[in-house]
Amino acid sequence: xxHESLSDxxxxxxxxxxxxxxxxELDEIIHQPxxxxxxxxxxxxxxxxxxxxxxxxxxxxxNLSRHLSALEAAGYIIITKVFEGKRPRTWLSLSDAGRAAxxxxxxxxxxxxxxx
Amino acid sequence: xxxxxANARQDLDLVMRAERAAxxxxxxxxxxxxxxxxxxVVGLALFDVFTNWLATALWVAIALVxxxxxxxxxxxxxxxPRRFFNHFIWWGxxxxxxxxxxxxxxxxxxxxxxxxxxxxxxxxxxFIGLRQWLRTREA
Numbered sequence: 001x002x003h004e005s006l007s008d009x010x011x012x013x014x015x016x017x018x019x020x021x022x023x024x025e026l027d028e029i030i031h032q033p034x035x036x037x038x039x040x041x042x043x044x045x046x047x048x049x050x051x052x053x054x055x056x057x058x059x060x061x062x063n064l065s066r067h068l069s070a071l072e073a074a075g076y077i078i079i080t081k082v083f084e085g086k087r088p089r090t091w092l093s094l095s096d097a098g099r100a101a102x103x104x105x106x107x108x109x110x111x112x113x114x115x116x
Numbered sequence: 117x118x119x120x121x122a123n124a125r126q127d128l129d130l131v132m133r134a135e136r137a138a139x140x141x142x143x144x145x146x147x148x149x150x151x152x153x154x155x156x157v158v159g160l161a162l163f164d165v166f167t168n169w170l171a172t173a174l175w176v177a178i179a180l181v182x183x184x185x186x187x188x189x190x191x192x193x194x195x196x197p198r199r200f201f202n203h204f205i206w207w208g209x210x211x212x213x214x215x216x217x218x219x220x221x222x223x224x225x226x227x228x229x230x231x232x233x234x235x236x237x238x239x240x241x242x243f244i245g246l247r248q249w250l251r252t253r254e255a
Binding site: 026031033036037038040041043044045046047048049051052056091106109110112113 | 119120121124125127128130131132133134135137138139141142194195196197198
């Protein structure tokens with residue numbers, strides 16, 4: 001998804017009166033499309049299987065792992081590795097901080113759409 | 117970071133698609149309710165066709181098979197929902213009321229009484245299941 005960057009001067013020009021433009025409140029970690037999809041899936045669930053995410057997002061395991069590491073480092077997700085029978089399984093879930101950050105991010109997106 | 121309303125709308129669409137995918141691949145996709153709804157209609161209709169003992173035995177067998185299916189189906193879902201069973205718990209009270217009410221109101225057991233009870237009692241969960249199933253398949 002192409003999101004062009006504006007210079008600082010441009011950003012100051014279209015700030016609304018009495019506050020920062022909502023786009024400046026977007027969470028940079030969640031903003032990336034793959035990570036936004038991951039966060040949306042996790043926000044809807046208690047936990048999600050890693051293998052399902054690989055398939056749904058059409059990513060390689062290593063590529064998905066990089067995105068997950070970024071989210072984990074920010075404290076947004078919890079990664080749990082378990083054995084179910086003899087099969088190893090990786091479950092992903094949203095932390096409280098992640099849920100709050102995702103809800104803030106979506107609320108900001110809605111404000112941008114409703115009050116451009 | 118810059119984002120215009122069109123990009124923001126695209127991002128919201130992405131979120132909506134992901135949320136729908138999560139529901140479609142969880143126990144909340146409506147299939148559970150549809151399967152149990154059909155099982156209840158069939159199970160109760162057996163009481164209009166067979167003797168009480170035979171119908172009870174068959175109904176217990178159906179309920180056991182569907183229970184095992186539920187456990188396996190739930191375990192295999194790659195997405196575990198945050199909340200589940202809310203509808204089913206409330207429906208249990210409704211089911212009991214319809215079943216007891218039907219037997220008390222029609223003690224002579226007219227033809228197709230139990231089929232009617234089954235349809236009436238399963239209607240809400242079939243409706244919920246169908247609505248959830250269709251919602252996960254919206255474009």
